[in-house]
Amino acid sequence: MSFSNLVSDIAFRDANPDDRASQISLARSRTARSYASTNATSVTSVSISGDISSQLHAGYSHPLSRTWQAERQLTKVEENIPCVPEMLIYPLFITDNPDEETPIPSLPNQYRRGVNRLVPFLAPLVRKGLRSVILFGVPLHPAAKDALGTAADDPAGPVIQAIRLLRSRFPQLYITTDVCLCEYTSHGHCGILREDGSLDNAQSVDRISDVALAYAVAGAHCVAPSDMNDGRVRAIKLKLIEAGLAHRVLLMSYSAKFSGCLYGPFRDAAGSCPSFGDRRCYQLPPGGRGLARRAIQRDIAEGADIIMVKPASSYLDIIRDAKDLAQDMPVAAYQVSGEFAMIHAGAKAGVFDLKTMAFESTEGILRAGAGIVVSYFVPEFLDWL
Numbered sequence: 001m002s003f004s005n006l007v008s009d010i011a012f013r014d015a016n017p018d019d020r021a022s023q024i025s026l027a028r029s030r031t032a033r034s035y036a037s038t039n040a041t042s043v044t045s046v047s048i049s050g051d052i053s054s055q056l057h058a059g060y061s062h063p064l065s066r067t068w069q070a071e072r073q074l075t076k077v078e079e080n081i082p083c084v085p086e087m088l089i090y091p092l093f094i095t096d097n098p099d100e101e102t103p104i105p106s107l108p109n110q111y112r113r114g115v116n117r118l119v120p121f122l123a124p125l126v127r128k129g130l131r132s133v134i135l136f137g138v139p140l141h142p143a144a145k146d147a148l149g150t151a152a153d154d155p156a157g158p159v160i161q162a163i164r165l166l167r168s169r170f171p172q173l174y175i176t177t178d179v180c181l182c183e184y185t186s187h188g189h190c191g192i193l194r195e196d197g198s199l200d201n202a203q204s205v206d207r208i209s210d211v212a213l214a215y216a217v218a219g220a221h222c223v224a225p226s227d228m229n230d231g232r233v234r235a236i237k238l239k240l241i242e243a244g245l246a247h248r249v250l251l252m253s254y255s256a257k258f259s260g261c262l263y264g265p266f267r268d269a270a271g272s273c274p275s276f277g278d279r280r281c282y283q284l285p286p287g288g289r290g291l292a293r294r295a296i297q298r299d300i301a302e303g304a305d306i307i308m309v310k311p312a313s314s315y316l317d318i319i320r321d322a323k324d325l326a327q328d329m330p331v332a333a334y335q336v337s338g339e340f341a342m343i344h345a346g347a348k349a350g351v352f353d354l355k356t357m358a359f360e361s362t363e364g365i366l367r368a369g370a371g372i373v374v375s376y377f378v379p380e381f382l383d384w385l
């Protein structure tokens with residue numbers, strides 16, 4: 001096959017009317033075709049179309065045309081381009097010691113905070129434009145953990161207290177809650193276990209959906225199940241509908257969540273390391289692109305409103321798959337604790353500049369197709385932008 005045929009095949013295959021980049025390549029390939037049809041007997045004998053498609057500089061020689069190369073971007077040039085801070089969600093770790101404020105050693109600049117510390121910490125960030133947070137409960141008292149993760153939806157527990165407080169103190173702030181049991185279970189797994197130590201999917205789904213509902217009732221705008229039990233999206237959606245909350249509570253599913261070594265600092269922060277075994281039986285294998293696609297399609301069918309991919313930078317192809325499969329839905333990506341720690345470590349070792357890498361990694365995640373990024377860099381971005 002000739003080069004020009006290949007280019008137009010690619011352009012047409014990827015054509016999506018909502019996607020400016022594919023419209024550009026579509027237009028370019030049309031130009032190549034009409035040129036070919038008027039100047040040559042057959043498309044295959046034309047080589048000039050290759051030269052046309054290699055004229056790239058004009059597309060990025062001007063500040064404005066540079067911005068046109070991204071569907072989402074970090075640097076605001078034009079008002080109508082979706083931009084910071086609307087697309088950033090900041091993770092918060094909330095402990096059951098109301099006055100606690102302890103740095104997390106493996107997660108630079110991040111702290112575990114008690115509810116009493118939240119308002120003073122967040123007020124300046126909200127003033128700088130912080131729009132959204134995702135809450136993780138971190139019970140520090142060992143007695144708070146049991147086999148069922150009872151503390152997860154304790155009305156006096158840190159997450160429900162924080163939802164109420166933040167809703168009343170920052171009416172504009174969008175509150176998402178991570179929904180999982182691993183922070184609250186004595187065994188540290190993301191669900192309820194059978195006697196033999198394996199995950200009981202049906203019981204876990206029932207429990208997880210109760211927890212999600214409790215957060216929604218307390219005032220969360222969005223619930224985000226990260227447990228990965230099969231069928232939890234549908235179960236949560238049904239409970240939200242039954243409670244009359246489905247019209248105002250969004251369901252963001254951690255749909256394609258891969259197991260691996262990038263969650264270490266988070267488990268440090270949340271004290272959620274499994275006491276035995278690992279999470280491989282309910283998180284995706286890193287090579288499992290097909291499984292990720294099936295999980296995304298399954299979650300769309302079960303009623304998810306936002307599809308999330310996690311981690312982000314090692315899974316950019318999956319983010320693009322998610323955007324293709326969920327074209328009409330927002331796609332989120334979580335730049336997880338290990339990615340964040342790695343960037344800090346690289347900067348500290350003099351490998352690259354922290355800010356430059358924060359931008360480059362985030363631009364890559366957006367370019368891959370995400371419109372929402374969960375990131376520990378959010379406070380920095382609010383200053384940098």
Ligand SMILES: NCc1[nH]cc(CCC(=O)O)c1CC(=O)O
Nearest residue numbers: 180182226262263266336337338
């Ligand atoms: N299930 C809980 C949960 N929700 C988000 C993360 C990871 C976030 C991060 O690493 O920043 C985890 C940890 C895990 O699954 O082990």
Ligand SMILES: [Zn+2]
Nearest residue numbers: 180181182190
């Ligand atoms: Zn979990």
Ligand SMILES: [Zn+2]
Nearest residue numbers: 278279280281
């Ligand atoms: Zn397991």
